[in-house]
Amino acid sequence: GDSVTQMEGPVTLSEEAFLTINCTYTATGYPSLFWYVQYPGEGLQLLLKATKADDKGSNKGFEATYRKETTSFHLEKGSVQVSDSAVYFCALTTSGGSNYKLTFGKGTLLTVNP
Amino acid sequence: DVKVTQSSRYLVKRTGEKVFLECVQDMDHENMFWYRQDPGLGLRLIYFSYDVKMKEKGDIPEGYSVSREKKERFSLILESASTNQTSMYLCASTPNRGYFQPQHFGDGTRLSIL
Numbered sequence: 001g002d003s004v005t006q007m008e009g010p011v012t013l014s015e016e017a018f019l020t021i022n023c024t025y026t027a028t029g030y031p032s033l034f035w036y037v038q039y040p041g042e043g044l045q046l047l048l049k050a051t052k053a054d055d056k057g058s059n060k061g062f063e064a065t066y067r068k069e070t071t072s073f074h075l076e077k078g079s080v081q082v083s084d085s086a087v088y089f090c091a092l093t094t095s096g097g098s099n100y101k102l103t104f105g106k107g108t109l110l111t112v113n114p
Numbered sequence: 115d116v117k118v119t120q121s122s123r124y125l126v127k128r129t130g131e132k133v134f135l136e137c138v139q140d141m142d143h144e145n146m147f148w149y150r151q152d153p154g155l156g157l158r159l160i161y162f163s164y165d166v167k168m169k170e171k172g173d174i175p176e177g178y179s180v181s182r183e184k185k186e187r188f189s190l191i192l193e194s195a196s197t198n199q200t201s202m203y204l205c206a207s208t209p210n211r212g213y214f215q216p217q218h219f220g221d222g223t224r225l226s227i228l
Contacts, residue, residue: 043219106156
């Protein structure tokens with residue numbers, strides 16, 4: 001079956017530090033890949049997505065590149081802010097999956113200190 | 115923007131009660147989902163629905179049922195609440211326009227069973 005593995009947190013960084021959160025996947029079909037973010041007390045919001053190999057998703061200074069050869073979709077940001085403190089989820093859905101089901105990683109808690 | 119509205123942000127119920135969690139979306143999406151979110155376990159799919167009156171079990175359906183009488187509304191029912199159902203519950207929706215479409219989430223209901 002499909003699965004997503006992302007680096008375990010928590011991750012604590014100082015403001016303006018570089019961020020990488022690793023995400024790898026296994027998929028039965030051809031996956032679309034997503035990063036979602038959950039700010040404290042809120043639901044999940046789509047951060048970025050990529051739907052085919054070598055696509056780069058980007059939003060709010062975050063980037064992730066769909067690497068089919070390494071089955072990875074690592075999230076990066078060059079300079080984090082305190083407001084980026086949140087839980088980040090990597091997820092996928094596949095053409096072979098049923099009814100648009102998402103498979104999530106377990107989430108990575110990021111805390112950014114001033 | 116898509117709006118997914120969950121009826122309560124916080125809910126406290128007693129063991130054995132029948133509990134209803136309501137979710138409404140305003141974008142005419144065909145697919146709707148209920149997840150629970152627990153620390154260290156990420157998001158787990160309880161049930162989903164791809165059409166009115168249609169439902170499918172997710173990964174952890176035991177102790178839950180669902181109802182979809184209208185396209186915009188998807189209800190999660192705890193038939194006889196138990197303390198191990200204390201959790202954050204998230205509703206999501208997505209259209210039938212390709213598996214690369216992201217899911218849109220509500221803000222969640224934090225349910226406590228005493």
